Amino acid sequence: MPLWTVHHTPGIFSDAEKYQLASTIADHYEKVGLPRFYVVTLFQEARPEDFYIGGEPVPVGVRVVIDHIARRNPDQESRRRTARWIRQMLQPHLERHTGLQWEFHVDETSEDLWMINGLVPPPGGSDAERHWAAQNAATPY
Template sequence: MPLWTVHHTPGIFTDDDKHQLAAGIADHYQQVGLPRFYVVTLFHEMRPEDFYVGGEPCPAGVRITIDHIARHNPDQEARRRTARWIDRILQPHLEGKAGLHWEFHVDETSDELWMINGVVPPPGGSDAEQHWAKTNATSSY
C-alpha cells in the first residue's frame, strides 16, 4: 500500500484540493496495476507555530511522507524515476504558492508486516491482486 501523509500549514489546501490530490495519487497507482483501495492519503493541518524548518516556525509549509509497501524500487534509477513522478504529481498543487516550503520522502517498508481487513495481500502482479484491482475490494484467494 502506498500511504501518503501530508502535513501542512493552514490555507495550503482546500477540501477540493485535497480530494483532487488524493484522487490523482490513486489514479497513478491504479495505472500501474494496484487496487485503488491500497492508496491511503492523510492530511494533517498543523499550526505554523507547530511546523518548524531549520529550527524556525514555518508560516507556509508542506511535508509529505510516503510509505511504499506493495512495491519497491529495484535500483537507484527506479528510485529517481519515482521521485520525479511524485514531484510531477505535487507540482500543480504546490507551485505558485508564495513563500511555500515543501518536501517529501519515500520509505519502502516490508510487505511481510502488512494486512488489509485481516487478509495478507496477494503477491504483486498475481491473478489474485489483479482480481482485487478489478473489484477494488479484498477477497479470499
C-alpha cells in the same frame, strides 16, 4: 499499499484540491496495476506554530511522507523516476504559495508486516491481486 501523509499549514489545500490530488495519486497507482483501495492519502493540517524547519516556525510549509509497501523500486534510476513523478504531481498544488517550504520522502516498508482487513495481500501481479483490483476490495483468496 502506498500511504501518503501530507502535513501542511492552513490554507495550502482547499477541499477540492485535496480530492483532486488524492484522486490523481490513486489514478497513478491504479495505472501501474495496484488495486485502487491500496492507496491511502491523509491530509494533516498543522498550525504554523506547530510546524518547524531547522528549529524555526514556518508560516507556510508542506511535508509529505510516503510509505510504499506493495511495490519497491528495484534500482536507482527507478527511484529517481518515482521522485520526479512525485514532484510533478505535487508542484502544481504547491508552487502558487509564496515562500512555501516543501519536502517529501518515500520509505519502502517490508510487505511482511502488512495486512488489509486481517488478510495478507496477494503477491504483486498475481491473479489474486488482479481479482482484488477488479473488485476494489480485499477478499479471501
